[in-house]
Amino acid sequence: MPSLRLTLAKNSNQQQRTVVLVSIPDLTNASCSIVTKEMTQFRQRIIQFAKTKLRLTRACRVFLADGTEVWGHDLDLWRRLENDGVILVSAGEDYIGTQKPQTNTNDIPVTILAHHVEIDPLATSQLKALCNLDGVVRVVGMPDLHPGNRFPIGAVVVSEGCAYPALVGSDVGCGMSLFTTSLGCNLSPEKTAQKIRDIEGPWLDGCTIDWLAEANVSPTAFDDQLGTVGAGNHFAEIQVVEHVEDEGMLRDLGIDVGKALLLVHSGSRALGPSILAKHASAPTVPLNYPSSELTAYLSDHNMAMRWASRNRDLIAQRLLSRLNTNPERKLLDMCHNWMEMVSTDTQTQFIHRKGAAPSDRGLCVIPGSRGSFSYLFLPNPTAQPHTANSLAHGAGRTTTRKKALASLPSKYGKTPQAMEGLRRTHLGSVVVCDEKDLLYEEAPECYKEVDSVVKDLVEANVGRVIATLRPVVTYKVRKM
Ligand SMILES: Nc1nc2c(ncn2[C@@H]2O[C@H](COP(=O)(O)O)[C@@H](O)[C@H]2O)c(=O)[nH]1
Ligand SMILES: [Mn+2]
Numbered sequence: 137m138p139s140l141r142l143t144l145a146k147n148s149n150q151q152q153r154t155v156v157l158v159s160i161p162d163l164t165n166a167s168c169s170i171v172t173k174e175m176t177q178f179r180q181r182i183i184q185f186a187k188t189k190l191r192l193t194r195a196c197r198v199f200l201a202d203g204t205e206v207w208g209h210d211l212d213l214w215r216r217l218e219n220d221g222v223i224l225v226s227a228g229e230d231y232i233g234t235q236k237p238q239t240n241t242n243d244i245p246v247t248i249l250a251h252h253v254e255i256d257p258l259a260t261s262q263l264k265a266l267c268n269l270d271g272v273v274r275v276v277g278m279p280d281l282h283p284g285n286r287f288p289i290g291a292v293v294v295s296e297g298c299a300y301p302a303l304v305g306s307d308v309g310c311g312m313s314l315f316t317t318s319l320g321c322n323l324s325p326e327k328t329a330q331k332i333r334d335i336e337g338p339w340l341d342g343c344t345i346d347w348l349a350e351a352n353v354s355p356t357a358f359d360d361q362l363g364t365v366g367a368g369n370h371f372a373e374i375q376v377v378e379h380v381e382d383e384g385m386l387r388d389l390g391i392d393v394g395k396a397l398l399l400v401h402s403g404s405r406a407l408g409p410s411i412l413a414k415h416a417s418a419p420t421v422p423l424n425y426p427s428s429e430l431t432a433y434l435s436d437h438n439m440a441m442r443w444a445s446r447n448r449d450l451i452a453q454r455l456l457s458r459l460n461t462n463p464e465r466k467l468l469d470m471c472h473n474w475m476e477m478v479s480t481d482t483q484t485q486f487i488h489r490k491g492a493a494p495s496d497r498g499l500c501v502i503p504g505s506r507g508s509f510s511y512l513f514l515p516n517p518t519a520q521p522h523t524a525n526s527l528a529h530g531a532g533r534t535t536t537r538k539k540a541l542a543s544l545p546s547k548y549g550k551t552p553q554a555m556e557g558l559r560r561t562h563l564g565s566v567v568v569c570d571e572k573d574l575l576y577e578e579a580p581e582c583y584k585e586v587d588s589v590v591k592d593l594v595e596a597n598v599g600r601v602i603a604t605l606r607p608v609v610t611y612k613v614r615k616m
Contacts, residue, residue, distance in 0.1 A: 138162075141219050144182065146190055147199065147226035148257045149248055154189040158182070163214055172209040179206050186225035191252060194227035203231040232257040242267050247522055248277035249596045252588035254534075255281050262288040266303075270422060271295040273485070276524045278492050279592040280532025280584060286419060289491035290532050292524040296485050298422035301433055303488035304475050306412045308437055309444030310370075310403030311471035311493075312529070314501050314512075315452050315463035319396040321376040325566045328374060328609045331458045332568055336613055339363035339450060341457075347450060351442040361405040362443075363450035368537075368574045370402045371506065371612040372455050378509055378606040385514065385602050389467060389499065397605060398463065399501060399510060400451045403473065404444040411436045425484060437475060445469055455611060468499045472529035492526040495598055502593075504531040504586025506578070506610035507561035511590050515599035527598050531586040537577040544576040565607040578612060 140160050145153045158181055163171050179198050186195035198206040201222040204213055224231065244267035248255060255277065262284065263277045274294040281290035284305075293303050339347075344359040365372055377393040380386055386393070404411075415423070415433040423430040452463040476487040476494070493500050495515035503510040508531070515527055535543075548554045550572070558575045560566050569575055594600060 140217055140221070142217070143220065143222045144185055144190060145222055145224055146186070146192055147197075147224040147232055148229060149250060149255045149260055150224070152190055152251060154185070156185045156189065160214075160217060163211060168209050171211055171214070175206065175209060175214065182206070182223055182225060190225065192225055192227055192254075194254075195225045196228055197226040199224040199226065199231045205231070227254060229257055232261070244272055244275060246275045246277075248281060249523065249528075249592050249598070250277065250279045250281065251595065252591045253279040253584055256283050256534075258283040259288040259290075262286070263291055266291070266293050269293075269295070269300065269420060271298040274524055276492075276522075276526060278526065278528040278532075279589040280491065280528040280530050282532040282534070282584075283536075284490070287490060290528060291490050292492045292526045293488040293490075294485050294524050295422070295488070296483060298424045299430055299433075299475060299477075299486035300420070300422050300488060301412055301416040301437070301475075302419035303490055304412075304437070304473050305490050306409040307403035307473050308408035308411055309441035309471055310408075310473040311401070311444060311448070311469065312501050312503065313400045313445070313448040313452065313469040314467045315398045315400070316391065316465045316467060317374075317396050317398055317456060318461050318464060319374070319459060321394050321396055323374065323376075323396055323608055325564060325608050328459065329566050329568050332455055332609065332611055335451075335454045335458065335611070336364050339454065348443065348446055351446045353439055353442050353446065356407055356443065358405055358407040358410070362447055363454050364405065364447075365400075365402050365451055365611065365613065366405050368571075368578050368612060371610050372401070372451055373399045373503075373506065373510075373610045374608045375399055375510060375605040376608060378604045380603045381601045382514075382603070389602075390465065391467070391603070396608065397467070398452055398456060399503065399605070400448040401503070402444070402448055402451055404440040405447065407443055408440050408473075411440050425486070434475070434477065441471055441474055444471070468501060470494070470497065470500050487524055487526070489526055491529050491532070493529045494525060495520055495523060495527045496525045499602070500527060500599075501605070502528055502530060502586060502590060504589075505580035505583040506565060506567050506607055506612065507563060507580025508583070508586050509563075509604040509606055511586065511604055512602040513590065513593070513599050514602050516597060520598065523596065523598055527593055528589050531584040531589050533582055534584050535582040537582075540577050540579060540582045541573060544579055548576075561607065563606055565609060567610045567612055569610075569612045571613070574612065
């Protein structure tokens, strides 16, 4: 029986390819049932290859490079199988067309750091489309890459000669801060949850002007939101150390495994959108470098980053005061929506991070969802051009909020018991959240598996795991 050498690629991320040899019988005079049988076996062999060689565990559909689905008893399709042909395998999604690996028409390098994680084809095409923007010299998708409204999330875009406020988005300065606390690690999730309700109102126990002045931020029109977590993807979470990978490093960091930690994820609330609206005339119109417009944007952007950082500090203080304690030490404060200007003797580049953390500023935390572990992650300090010195900021969504709202209520039901089930996670943690829709939109199953995200980062030599953290109580309340 003759064999064909075929290149198998994931339909969703065609940078992942593998060459296989498949035996192909001559079906010229075969009956319809034999053709069907052989085609089915061929399809199954391809799916099996995709599962083992491309690690596409949910492989189920097979396409020729022109989009014809391999199915049924189409003898013409059989004839079109040729040596060195490309076969695309999908995990259920529709055919998205063949793409050139690694490059786009402008020859801009595109890297997607995903081998264990599925990437939504829409996110891939949103990422590749970024190469067509003037001045863009490199585009990187993190394993948590997922589609955004127009631009993808989990993306890094490097440009020269100009910069794009829209690529940072509206929540300028959003990030993760991790604090040590004096709370013991055997906290009761339920009792703790009872105590940390209703901390979303304006902060009345102190002076926002003084609080911001410490970070050299003048008062803004949005300071009544200072100390509030904001929209549903933001959260504050009490966590405990689950597993220690590097004991020495944990000791050096001053982390006591017997004490709880507090992770705060929030941004610049309504301040960020006001800055984007002020400086971006249209999403794809850049601000030139050098220009007074870009300087003005960067000045407001930097201020919003400081505001967002102080916001996280205040959230930590407000939340812990309900538990009669204070944040002890800030272990890290890592922003994932921001623009970094990097100048050398010969050039100036702008690194736009939209849902991506820097890998050259020390310790990071990579959260998964309120139902999974978070990873304390130490990036390699060496420069990493292939990642534009960046790493994943979380697990990233698998399911849009809209889809979650459309599918999860019927899956779980709306009874009080069902809602109670959603409130608890299999890790024993609970969420403080009174909005039913938000419970569906932010259900742990709407996020990718963080373990695979981290595996991809480690394999791409981005850094290493120091410890994993288990959620105890997640505070996630309000929609904007
Ligand atoms: N530990 C938790 N992680 C969570 C929760 N909700 C979301 N997430 C993760 O954080 C990132 C944040 O992404 P962003 O794009 O909204 O900035 C997200 O990708 C998830 O992986 C949670 O309640 N607890
Ligand atoms: Mn964020």
